[in-house]
Amino acid sequence: MGNGSGMETWKTVEKRTVLENGKWMTVELRTVELPDGTQIENWAWIALPHYVNVVVVTAAGDFVCFRQTKYAIDGVALAPVGGYLEAGEDPLAAAQREVLEETGYTAATWMALGSYAVDGNRGAGVAHFYLATGAVWAQAIHADDLEAQELVLLSRAEVEAGLRDGLFKVLPWASVMALALLRV
Secondary structure (H helix, E strand, O other): OEOOOOOEOOEEEEEEEEEEEOOOEEEEEEEEEOOOOOEEEEEEEEEOOOEEEEEEEEOOOOEEEEEEOOOOOOOOEEEOEEEEOOOOOOHHHHHHHHHHHHHOEEOOEEEEEEEEEEEOOOEEEEEEEEEEEEEEEOOOOOOOOOOOEEEEEEOHHHHHHHHHOOOOOOHHHHHHHHHHHOOO
8 A cells, every 4th residue: 555655554454452441542452564564463552532732822812821730741831722522523623612612712713733643653643733813702611621720821922932941741732832833
């Protein structure tokens, strides 16, 4: 199977589920075949839900972010809007739903910033990144996040400083913020 570049891709020959944790995670051991026919057994594959991260910029030019904690990070971090796709949900629809639920804002203009494999060798889901501009507050927040979080409006300079200082402590968060800064 080609990919248009003349390079052949790996092929899944067999897969066996070794851990299943509902909709949140499945771990498989796979047998994969390289383009030269070599087979590798017990290749670990982690299936996680696809998710969205959205950089929201208000009509006044402020970035809508959160100051929050997460189990996997030390201390408080800055974060964009984010959340998992529901079964069968389109990524843009998920992004728009998450922005409204988590922030109460709606946005006039939406730009896809790309979809990215989280781990090129092990899977771990796909991140769908968006930039939402011209955002205005529309309703009360209806978030279901487990972590404590505080909605904050940041200037572009504050976002840039946050990136430089490592305050966006989760790689997809830093990535989506940096990609958005290239567009605004």
